Amino acid sequence: MTPVELSRTVLHAVRRAVDEGELSVTVPARAVVTPPGPGGWGDYATNIALQLARPAGRPPLRVAEVLRPYLVGAEGVVGVEITGPGFLNIALESAASGEVVRRILRDGPTYGHSDALAGQVVHLHAPHEVRALVVLDATARLLRSQSAHVRTTCDAPPEPEWRAVLGVHVDAYGDIIVDSSDHAVTIRPTATRTIPIPLSLSRDAARWALLHPAAHDRPRITPDHLVQRESNPLFRVRYAHARTRALTRNAADLGFTADPGSIDVTPTAEHLLPALADHPRILTTAATHHAPDRLARHLVSVADAVLPLLPTVLPRGAEKPSAAHRARLALAEAAGTVLAGGLSLLGIDAPEHL
Template identity: 45%
Template sequence: MTPAELSWTVLSTVRRAVAADELRVAVPEKVVVQRPPRPGCGDYATNVAMQLAGQAGRTAREVAEILAVRLAKEPGIAQVEIAGTGFLNITLSARAYADVVRQVREQGADYGRGDGLAGETVTVVPEPPHAPRAALVAEVVNGLLRAAGAETAAGGRLEGLSAAEPAQDPGARGLGPDATRWSLLRPPAEDTPRPGPALLDQREANPLFRVRYANARTRALLRNAHDLGVRVEAAARDPYRHPAETELLGLIADFPRVVETAARRRAPDRLARHLERLGDAFLRFQDECPALPKGDEKPSAVHAARVRLADATGIVLADGLHLLGISAPDHL
């Protein structure tokens, strides 16, 4: 279940509560669900009860209690808890997580593309040649807009697009196209990029290296799984329960929303930061959840499920890098 699907589920729950006269409110056009700010608060959270409380003439917690009972019965939802004055914290079921992996592997590079901006037409032209960062941001935003379903056309200036140009650094010469792109796209638009040779370092302190290394590790896991006889394509109900697995799955499921938000906000840095979080989560998963049998251990359904999760992670990492115009090699 992706955040978009969960948002639709919450919205449908509100609609049914209104139809049953449990709530007397105007059904909103959309409901926002987000990853919670800290662990232990479910997989997603929504403040829909707070949005509706005033109209309903009830407290936000009373509205949340009505919605929680209905939401907990929805397929793909394992648990709903009420936090604070009325936040709904939603935990997805193992089956919902398995569906995310299946969707990513079936859709491949199309995963993350959507129609959230369908019907919108925007015009984009690069800034003058003396503004290299603005030109690059315009190019990448163009691609993000198309990925989110918008129609793009040449001949105008994209509203809201501006970017501080990079500080001159003699050490930045020779970075190459991938590191140069990352150095210009990763900082928020208002921040001045400071490209330097550290972006070429093959070590943990370099975020671009971590993202590309994580992608390469997913491909290596697939190759090794094949050599060890792990039946990756065997049908099974994937038992994703470990916190490192669910954290990784949440970030994968959130990828389509991140692409759309980056397009709406004209902010490629949002996508770059998400890839960092995804890459770091995969490296934690790799350490905490062995995906390959060791020694005389026989390949199991758990190994196969984890290799499928690694494959889905690699698909999303590569797709995100390609949206930024950065290569995603299988070997580093």
């Protein structure tokens, strides 16, 4: 579907809402659709709800909620999410096709890596503070995944335990002269209240605790990051990955393997497919904005989207493996691949058994 065709689809949704008496507005001549901005989702976004809010006499968010069901049911649309004050983010069927799954399985953990920042030289500098250094390390990984050349420095040498426990490494420290041709960035997120606290957690839990919150938010360093239950986002991400790997092993025992084939956009896959297709954009955005927290939140979204799919992957009882089972297995494996690759960029392990 082209942007022009999608614009017509959006207008058709408005017209249907008007015909059904859910909106009282004049249908505009044009609906603007653009690639999603930061914090967006899917393939395209439209501000039509904000445009119609005043004539409709309703808040933009409410207008978006009225329009969403009409868009979800439109041909070629596989998912619609509302973000911000009322932007409608739309994922298209072409982005959710088996081709995306094939690409993920082909590229493996490097799916989403690109040359978007090739030729760019970035100098990342951090103060002598543990969270700043962990964010610097993850940001450097993201930038390198987009082919940027990265140099990292710090005011003073990292503490030995920061290197040993958190895997922190910088290229140089002290008074550093920055080349005028470099793109210089100082990483200065809101610090932890006391430096030693993150070291009370495991390496993976500590890194997640420092990377998952946005840079302006103060991280919570508590034992909650270690608990193995659904309330812990890191556990959900790693558990979802481990479950996908277990499904691959179990399917092999049953004598079948993954085949993307024709992937049905069932309710359980409605949110997963667009999230997988959106992964390359997330990596580029997180790298460009020096914001590994965007990747961490995206991984939580992928995990939450794949978990409902997993019970449907294997045949039940005397049921024989079918093309649908093979396609679902391919989709699950693709999700596991994205989770593993994303965790690696955050410097966190993705165990196959949990």
